[in-house]
Amino acid sequence: MSFVVHFVAAATAALPDPLEADQDAPHPPAELTSEEIATWDRLHAQLVELLPAGSHDITQNHFSRQLVHDRSGLLVSWTHGDYEASLPFWSVNASPETFGVLVRVTEAIESATGLVGVDEISHARFLDHREDVKASFEAIADGFEEAMDSQTVLGWLRNLFHKRH
Structure with a gap:
């Protein structure tokens, strides 16, 4: 389970529930447009610089572009009409650094695209509520941590993908 910031048009972000409005829009699988590819190409180098060491592209095809940071699981996905950054609810991801x-x-995606990042916790512009969202993220991550510690399979999966230091 991950926390997601969806990048939507400013008009959609201004709606009372922008994520509900965005989900109502049809998103059939489609190839990226040349404009979407050009935007990703401009953004890619900047994102690589922003993500910590250990980041790499995991897919680049006609339908999507994705960049991931292995240690945190932070994933930037670029698919036709659906642009997002996601962060797994691991307790270590609740750090100020991550x-x-x-x-x-x-900030980089908003600046480069004119889209607005709306998060799944506040259902509002993420940058306007990031401190409140961070506190909620921490609480959810703690809940997942407790569940992983008490459920063998979840604990095994977490240890498979993330090592505590």
Whole structure:
């Protein structure tokens, strides 16, 4: 389970529930347009600089572009009409450093595209509520941590993908 910032048009972001409005729009699988590819190409180098060491492209095809930071699981996805940055609810991701990277990634995408980052916790512009969202993220991450510790399979999966230091 991940926390997601969706990048939507400013008019959609201004609606009372922008994520509900965005989900109502049809998103059939489609190839990226030349404009979407050009935007990603401009943004890619900047995102690589913003993400910590250990970041790499995981897919680049006609339908999507994705960049991931292995250690945190922070993923930037670029598919036709659906642009997002996601961060798994791992307790270590509640750190100021990791959340700061997500803020800088969001700022970069907003600046380069004119889209607005709306998060799934506040259902509002992420950058306007990031401190409140961070506190909620921490609470959810703690809940997942407790569940992982008490459920063998979840604990095994977490340890498979993330090592505590």
